[in-house]
Structures are given as C-alpha cells and as structure tokens.
Amino acid sequence: MSHTLGVRQAQKQKTRRALLDAALELLEEQSLSSLGLREVTRAAGVAPTAFYRHFRSVEDLGVALVEEALGSLHPMIRTIVSTTGDGEERIVRAIGLIARHVDAHPAHVRFIARERHGGVQVVREAIRDQLALFAVEVGEALAEDPVSAGWGEEDLMMLAQLYVDQMLVTASALLEAPVSGVGARERVFRTAVRRMRLIGIGRAHWLEGGVGGGG
Amino acid sequence: MSHTLGVRQAQKQKTRRALLDAALELLEEQSLSSLGLREVTRAAGVAPTAFYRHFRSVEDLGVALVEEALGSLHPMIRTIVSTTGDGEERIVRAIGLIARHVDAHPAHVRFIARERHGGVQVVREAIRDQLALFAVEVGEALAEDPVSAGWGEEDLMMLAQLYVDQMLVTASALLEAPVSGVGARERVFRTAVRRMRLIGIGRAHWLEGGVGGGG
DNA sequence: CCATCCAGTCAACAGCTGTTCTCCGACGTT
DNA sequence: AACGTCGGAGAACAGCTGTTGACTGGATGG
Known part of the structure; x- marks a missing residue:
C-alpha cells in the first residue's frame, strides 16, 4: 500500500514528531499563545x-496538533454511536471509551480543552470546524435511531451538539481528576x-409535550 | 456607609482599574499565560x-480578574434561580438574562471561558472554586423546588453542575456568535x-425509571 | 560517479521581557 | 508648617524572543 519512505523523508518525519511531542508536553503547563518557537526546538x-x-509559525503547529488530536478522536465517535445495547449499557460503555481515550492521549485532550476557547484564532476555528463535523456525524446516527423518530432537523442537531459538548466536558473533567485519587475519578465517571x-x-x-413548532 | 476614600487611595484604585481594563482588553486576543507585564502597563x-x-505578578492580576468577573455573575445566578413562572417561561427568561450579561460584560465572559482550562494553574483553580460555589447555590435552590422532591443529594448536585456548565456553554456560544449576524445570535438563543x-x-x-440506587 | 537537493546548523540582528534600585513629589498626619 | 508615607517614574540589568542569510553534509536521482 503505502510507499516505503526514503531515509530522508523518514528523518524529516521524525524531527516533525519530535517538535509536535515537545510542543504537546510544553502545552500541559501553558497555552499555545505563550508557546515560543525557540522553546519548542530546545x-x-x-x-x-x-x-x-516544518511549520510556518507556532500557530501553524497548533493547527497540526488540532488535526492530530481530533483525528484520533474521530474513530472513537464512530465506535460510540454504532454501539448497540440498551440505554444504560450504551451510556456506561460510551463513557468508558471516553475514559480510555483520556488515559491514552491525555495531552491531546488537554490541548483541545485548553485551546477550544484559547487565544489563537486559527486554532479555535480549526477546533470549531472539527467539532461541527462530529456533531453532524452524531446527528446522522441519531436520525437513524428509532428513539429520535419524528424529530425535526433542528432538534436533532441540538441534541447532537449537546452530546459532543458532554463528551468534551466529561473528558476534561476526567483529566482534571487527580491521578492519585481513584475515588475522585470514579465519582467523575458516575456523575458523567x-x-x-x-x-x-x-x-x-421530548415529543410528549406537544410539538408542531407553533412559531 | 462607605468611607469617602482619600485622594491618594482614589488615585490608586484608578490606576488599578486602568491595569485591569487594559488586561481585559488585551486578553480578548490572547490568553493570560502570554500576557506580559510591560504589555499591560503600556x-x-x-x-x-x-x-x-498593585499586583505581585500577572498571575495575581488574573486571580483578581476571576473574582471580578465571577463576582458580577453571582447576583445574576440568584436572580435566575429565584425566578418564578412555568418551565418554559423560566427558561426563556434565564437565557435572556445570560444574553444580557454577555452583552454587558463580554470581556469578562470571554476571560472566564478562556482561562477556565487555560495555562495558568492558580487562575484555573480560582475559577473552579467559584463555579463550585455556584453549583452549591443552584443545588440549594433545586432542593427547595417541588420538581426535585425525593432526589438524592448526588443527583441534585449532578443537575446543579449541569446547569452551571450549560450557563457557561451558552454564554460562550453567544459570545462567539458574530456581532453582525442577528440571525446567528437568534439561532444560538433558540438552541440554548x-x-x-x-x-x-x-x-x-428522573424518578420514573426506578430509583433506590441498588448498587 | 556526479550533480542536485534539502533538512538541519550556526552566527547575528534588533527588539522585547521581568525585575531591581534609586529617586521624585503629592498626599496624609500631626 | 513640618514630616513621614507611598504611588509612580526612570534607568539599567541580563536574558530571552522571532527571523534573516549563508553554509554544511548526507541522501537522492540520473
């Protein structure tokens, strides 16, 4: 399938990874708009x-990080929305998947949570666009779910966005739970x-209280 | 009531305000961890x-901004939770109050949304503590509401936190809505x-599906 | 084998940063 | 009227920043 990279391109990719990883680690204790180019290379x-x-600027690196972080999140969403089982079981499994993802990629999750409303415009926009795609994806899955039968388009998107938001809120809360306290983590999980x-x-x-959008 | 401040203290307060206002304005396009002392004074x-x-460091100024921003939000929460009327009317009034607050103090709202997960630890903690207080306050109001009769403490707090989170999400979404597009703002409002x-x-x-926490 | 390419290095630049110490002058108090 | 207080200004410090141009040496491709 994929062409075996030449030695040259392989080395370049390696340096690029080193830059991204270094940035990701530095960003655990600061935000992107204060991240210096020299700091990263050092x-x-x-x-x-x-x-x-590799990058035109630090902002450019930030956009690359968004694609990486939310790209890895994409398959997880597909898994969640395609999960079968009754309501309660689905929920526990979904939150479990989120928790696993947070454990596997804590720096990515932190980065998204931090920069979603952070000080770098292009990065905010990149995150917003990706999250909008997630919402559409979730919305399409909801449309095929019998529980949502008869729902209007606007209501479906409202619920999809609510789910995406909750996913981020939960991931962020799990991240903030002290690593030492197993109890704290369990509590966050149960609340989620x-x-x-x-x-x-x-x-x-939803449809009980009279629909028909009388506006 | 309040002692008339001397000329000296009045001047000091004036400079302090100038620093806080300058910082708030600068923070509309960057985050606190990249805000420089000289930048603010300039x-x-x-x-x-x-x-x-006035401040030991920029982080210190950040904590002061948290107190100011969330302090001004405190009375609004009291107003919302004490609002009477049927469900739908309450909701519209609450979101309306949030929208008014965003219009009145956009820089404050932006600051909280940005620094809640931002790169400065002490500021994050200050925001977290204040929001926890809000949740407690909302939780107490919910406990007195007949709709929540028979709820367990943990469920009440879950709902209270959910409300507080939604308040922030809504405020942030209203802020991001383009100032030009009145339609966009209306859409955000309706979704909220x-x-x-x-x-x-x-x-x-909530209590229909069998309670009793059999775990 | 040779010419080309190109990721990474090095030195240097003007400009900015936080922090210290010293000083000034208006205010508050006696 | 004289004196202590103290918010603010000024100069200077070492250290950092992003960006530039020219250069090197190993991989690439004919």
Missing part, C-alpha cells in the same frame, strides 16, 4: 531554524453517567 | 514598575432554550 533537541522546515442518563430521559420524552 | 499608560504597587427544555424534561421524569 525541548525537541533541534536548532531553532529547523522549525521553519448520570448526566447522560438525564439527557437520555429528556430525549425519550 | 496599554494602561503607566510605567512598568507601577504594576508592582431547546437544550434547557430537554434537560427540564429529563428532570421531570
């Missing part, structure tokens, strides 16, 4: 000027399940 | 060294109302 063990061979349960209940009774 | 029209007469409505429905049916 942490990556490369000369400052080497940076320009309850939230999803409440939303599920609201969803199940 | 924008405030003061010598760099004057900064130290639907979200609250769904949560309200979930709340109304």
Whole structure:
C-alpha cells in the first residue's frame, strides 16, 4: 500500500514528531499563545531554524496538533454511536471509551480543552470546524435511531451538539481528576453517567409535550 | 456607609482599574499565560514598575480578574434561580438574562471561558472554586423546588453542575456568535432554550425509571 | 560517479521581557 | 508648617524572543 519512505523523508518525519511531542508536553503547563518557537526546538533537541522546515509559525503547529488530536478522536465517535445495547449499557460503555481515550492521549485532550476557547484564532476555528463535523456525524446516527423518530432537523442537531459538548466536558473533567485519587475519578465517571442518563430521559420524552413548532 | 476614600487611595484604585481594563482588553486576543507585564502597563499608560504597587505578578492580576468577573455573575445566578413562572417561561427568561450579561460584560465572559482550562494553574483553580460555589447555590435552590422532591443529594448536585456548565456553554456560544449576524445570535438563543427544555424534561421524569440506587 | 537537493546548523540582528534600585513629589498626619 | 508615607517614574540589568542569510553534509536521482 503505502510507499516505503526514503531515509530522508523518514528523518524529516521524525524531527516533525519530535517538535509536535515537545510542543504537546510544553502545552500541559501553558497555552499555545505563550508557546515560543525557540522553546519548542530546545525541548525537541533541534536548532531553532529547523522549525521553519516544518511549520510556518507556532500557530501553524497548533493547527497540526488540532488535526492530530481530533483525528484520533474521530474513530472513537464512530465506535460510540454504532454501539448497540440498551440505554444504560450504551451510556456506561460510551463513557468508558471516553475514559480510555483520556488515559491514552491525555495531552491531546488537554490541548483541545485548553485551546477550544484559547487565544489563537486559527486554532479555535480549526477546533470549531472539527467539532461541527462530529456533531453532524452524531446527528446522522441519531436520525437513524428509532428513539429520535419524528424529530425535526433542528432538534436533532441540538441534541447532537449537546452530546459532543458532554463528551468534551466529561473528558476534561476526567483529566482534571487527580491521578492519585481513584475515588475522585470514579465519582467523575458516575456523575458523567448520570448526566447522560438525564439527557437520555429528556430525549425519550421530548415529543410528549406537544410539538408542531407553533412559531 | 462607605468611607469617602482619600485622594491618594482614589488615585490608586484608578490606576488599578486602568491595569485591569487594559488586561481585559488585551486578553480578548490572547490568553493570560502570554500576557506580559510591560504589555499591560503600556496599554494602561503607566510605567512598568507601577504594576508592582498593585499586583505581585500577572498571575495575581488574573486571580483578581476571576473574582471580578465571577463576582458580577453571582447576583445574576440568584436572580435566575429565584425566578418564578412555568418551565418554559423560566427558561426563556434565564437565557435572556445570560444574553444580557454577555452583552454587558463580554470581556469578562470571554476571560472566564478562556482561562477556565487555560495555562495558568492558580487562575484555573480560582475559577473552579467559584463555579463550585455556584453549583452549591443552584443545588440549594433545586432542593427547595417541588420538581426535585425525593432526589438524592448526588443527583441534585449532578443537575446543579449541569446547569452551571450549560450557563457557561451558552454564554460562550453567544459570545462567539458574530456581532453582525442577528440571525446567528437568534439561532444560538433558540438552541440554548431547546437544550434547557430537554434537560427540564429529563428532570421531570428522573424518578420514573426506578430509583433506590441498588448498587 | 556526479550533480542536485534539502533538512538541519550556526552566527547575528534588533527588539522585547521581568525585575531591581534609586529617586521624585503629592498626599496624609500631626 | 513640618514630616513621614507611598504611588509612580526612570534607568539599567541580563536574558530571552522571532527571523534573516549563508553554509554544511548526507541522501537522492540520473
């Protein structure tokens, strides 16, 4: 399938990875708009000027990180929305998947949570666009779910966005839970399940109170 | 009531305000961890060294901004939770109050949304603590509401946190809506109302599916 | 084998940063 | 009227920043 990269391109990719990883680690204790080019290259063990061979600027690197972080999240969403089983079981499994993802890629999750409303415009926009795609994806899955039968397009998207938001809120909360306290993590998990349960209940009774958008 | 401040203290407060306002304005396009001391003093029209007469560091100024921003939000929460009327009317009024607050203090809202997960630890903690207080306050109001009769403490807090989160999400979404597009803002408003409505429905049916926490 | 390419290095630049110390002058107090 | 207080200004410090141009040496492709 994929062409075996030449030695040259392989080395370049390696340096690029070193830059991205160094940035990701530095960003655990600061935000992108304060991240310096020299700071990154120093942490990556490369000369400052080497940076320009890979990125036009730090903002550019930030956009690359968005694609990487949310790209890895994409398959997870597909898994969640395609999960079968009754309501409660689905919820627990979904939150479990989120928790696993947070454990596997904590730096990515932190980066997205931090820069979603961060100080770099292009990065904010990149995140917003990706999340909008997620919402559309979730919305399409919801449209095929019998529980959402008869729902209007606007209501479906409202619920899809709510799910995406909850996913981020949950991931962020799991991240903030102290690594030492197993109890704290368990509590966050249970609260997240309850939230999803409440939303599920609201969803199940959504059409009861009279629809027909009389506006 | 309040002692009339001397000329000296009045001047000091004035400079302090200038620093806070300058910082707030600068923070609309960057984040706190990249905000420089000299940058702030320059924008405030003061010598760099004057900064130290008011704050130990930029982080310190950040904490002051948290207190100011969330302090002004405190009375709004009280107003919302004490609002009477049927469900739908309450929701519309609450979101309306949020929208008014965003219009009145956009820089404050932006600051909180940005620094809640931002790169400065002490500021994150200050925001987290204040939001926890809000949740407690909302939780107490919910406990007195007949709709929540028979709810366990943990469920009440889950719902209270959900409301506080939704408040921030809504405020942030209103802020990001382009100032030009009146339609965009209206759409954000309607979506927020639907979200609250769904949560309200979930709340109304919460105790139906069998309680008793058999775990 | 040779010419080309190109990721990474090095030196240097003007400009910015936080922090210290010293000083000034208006205010508050006696 | 004299004196202590103290918010703010000024100069200077070492250290950092992004960006430039010219250069090197190993991989690439004919």
